Amino acid sequence: MTQSALTDQALRTPVLRRSFRKPYPVAVRGEGVYIWDADGNRYLDSSGSAAVNFIGHGVREISDAMLEQARQLEFVHTSQFTTAIAEQFAAELLEFAGEHFRGGAVYFTCGGSESVETALKLARQYQVEIGQPKCHQVLSRNQSYHGSTLGALSVSGNRKRRDMYLPMVREFAHIGIPYCYRCAFNCTDGCRNCGQQYAAELERTIEESEGQTAAFILEPISGATLGAVIPPPGYLESIADICRRHGVLLIADEVMTGMGRTGRNFAVEHSNVAADILVTAKGLSSGYAPLGAVIASKKVVDAIADGRVGQADSQECLPHTESGAFMHGFTYNAHPISVAAGRAVLRRLQSQKLVAAADSERNGTAGSALKAALEGLHDCDVVGDVRGLGLLWGVEFVRDKKTKAPFPPEMNFAGLVGQACRKRGLLVYPMQGCVDGIAGDHLLIAPPAVITDDQIRWVLEQLRGAIEEAE
Numbered sequence: 362m363t364q365s366a367l368t369d370q371a372l373r374t375p376v377l378r379r380s381f382r383k384p385y386p387v388a389v390r391g392e393g394v395y396i397w398d399a400d401g402n403r404y405l406d407s408s409g410s411a412a413v414n415f416i417g418h419g420v421r422e423i424s425d426a427m428l429e430q431a432r433q434l435e436f437v438h439t440s441q442f443t444t445a446i447a448e449q450f451a452a453e454l455l456e457f458a459g460e461h462f463r464g465g466a467v468y469f470t471c472g473g474s475e476s477v478e479t480a481l482k483l484a485r486q487y488q489v490e491i492g493q494p495k496c497h498q499v500l501s502r503n504q505s506y507h508g509s510t511l512g513a514l515s516v517s518g519n520r521k522r523r524d525m526y527l528p529m530v531r532e533f534a535h536i537g538i539p540y541c542y543r544c545a546f547n548c549t550d551g552c553r554n555c556g557q558q559y560a561a562e563l564e565r566t567i568e569e570s571e572g573q574t575a576a577f578i579l580e581p582i583s584g585a586t587l588g589a590v591i592p593p594p595g596y597l598e599s600i601a602d603i604c605r606r607h608g609v610l611l612i613a614d615e616v617m618t619g620m621g622r623t624g625r626n627f628a629v630e631h632s633n634v635a636a637d638i639l640v641t642a643k644g645l646s647s648g649y650a651p652l653g654a655v656i657a658s659k660k661v662v663d664a665i666a667d668g669r670v671g672q673a674d675s676q677e678c679l680p681h682t683e684s685g686a687f688m689h690g691f692t693y694n695a696h697p698i699s700v701a702a703g704r705a706v707l708r709r710l711q712s713q714k715l716v717a718a719a720d721s722e723r724n725g726t727a728g729s730a731l732k733a734a735l736e737g738l739h740d741c742d743v744v745g746d747v748r749g750l751g752l753l754w755g756v757e758f759v760r761d762k763k764t765k766a767p768f769p770p771e772m773n774f775a776g777l778v779g780q781a782c783r784k785r786g787l788l789v790y791p792m793q794g795c796v797d798g799i800a801g802d803h804l805l806i807a808p809p810a811v812i813t814d815d816q817i818r819w820v821l822e823q824l825r826g827a828i829e830e831a832e
């Protein structure tokens with residue numbers, strides 16, 4: 362690879378970029394698992410950008426579907442019209458989400474953070490509609506990430522992304538998260554028995570809120586913050602049971618894990634759990650257009666559709682609220698071109714059987730090949746843990762394997778590995794903070810489901826080389 366694409370750029374340009382400290386290559390083309398920059402350098406996208414791309418780059422039928430929609434009707438406002446494409450895609454998505462969402466409804470947004478904001482407000486309005494106007498708190502977990510808008514940040518636990526904005530966010534309680542490699546209960550059995558203990562903290566916290574908890578939000582499998590940490594057996598079931606007993610809605614944030622990424626349509630399907638609200642984005646459009654979705658179960662939708670708010674017995678609580686309408690909206694919700702992209706992506710994902718391809722528990726799949734290849738990294742001196750499911754994997758680096766001591770945060774070890782990968786033409790998603798929000802280094806690997814065995818072998822060769830270079 363030439364250096365020019367990485368270095369021959371001014372650090373200040375008209376675009377307010379993510380960082381002023383590093384140059385960015387100019388991307389010009391994508392195809393399959395590859396992205397090319399303006400200098401002709403090719404990168405294998407082994408993190409699907411940020412666990413976004415699932416169907417592969419450059420799929421013509423997606424851009425064709427978007428073009429067709431744009432030519433016919435580019436936009437209408439959802440306060441004035443619905444569109445056939447939004448109605449069709451919502452019905453298909455409810456079907457994809459499974460039996461539990463029969464009779465429910467889908468709210469389309471432009472991405473993950475907007476979807477989380479929507480889910481928080483939907484949960485609040487649900488509680489008001491069913492006569493629980495006191496319920497407004499949304500509980501969540503430490504070391505989680507639910508988005509960058511202020512509401513989503515308030516329920517996130519990612520210290521680096523939150524600390525600056527804490528004076529601006531309304532905070533509710535966060536509970537501990539089962540992170541088996543560094544279990545808070547120091548168990549030695551892969552948290553087989555401590556799932557209940559972690560879940561019990563939710564029950565105590567709900568009780569402490571004195572009837573004010575509206576919902577609990579969690580990533581069924583941790584995304585970027587902890588790096589693909591899987592919950593211990595029974596944990597999600599206990600969480601769902603506690604929520605149900607206390608009338609608290611369970612929101613599953615599947616922005617990263619949804620739409621097949623973990624080898625199931627949604628990651629909650631690995632457990633016997635049904636969320637009241639599913640939130641998804643990223644893989645929903647595979648990056649072809651800004652798109653997110655909130656998939657609400659019938660119970661939630663019925664409460665709002667048949668709303669009691671504004672009726673005589675609830676006038677005292679919220680006299681100015683209109684009943685039978687969701688008090689929320691974005692100009693671009695259910696944007697026809699984004700929805701057309703999402704619908705074409707779902708069709709592609711089904712016709713190419715990509716959810717099955719992502720299943721790491723099934724022999725002969727991309728998921729199982731990636732799992733076997735990454736688990737081989739255990740023999741590296743600095744690889745402490747390899748964890749994940751489907752096509753969502755985390756590799757955690759440690760300075761000392763015995764004590765699990767992390768590298769000093771200022772060393773930015775994950776960043777060094779990421780840079781060494783990039784020099785070799787491999788894109789990964791490096792993160793810091795898995796130990797305590799600041800220390801701890803890991804990479805997220807989440808390739809498109811069209812990755813081949815040869816490409817996986819090449820990824821691992823480069824990754825090993827990059828780890829050795831960073832050591």
Ligand SMILES: Cc1ncc(COP(=O)(O)O)c(C=O)c1O
Pocket residue numbers: 411472473474475477506507508509580584585614615616617642643
């Ligand atoms: C679990 C989860 N929720 C929400 C978000 C926010 O999504 P977006 O960046 O599309 O706003 C992300 C983004 O990484 C995520 O991983």
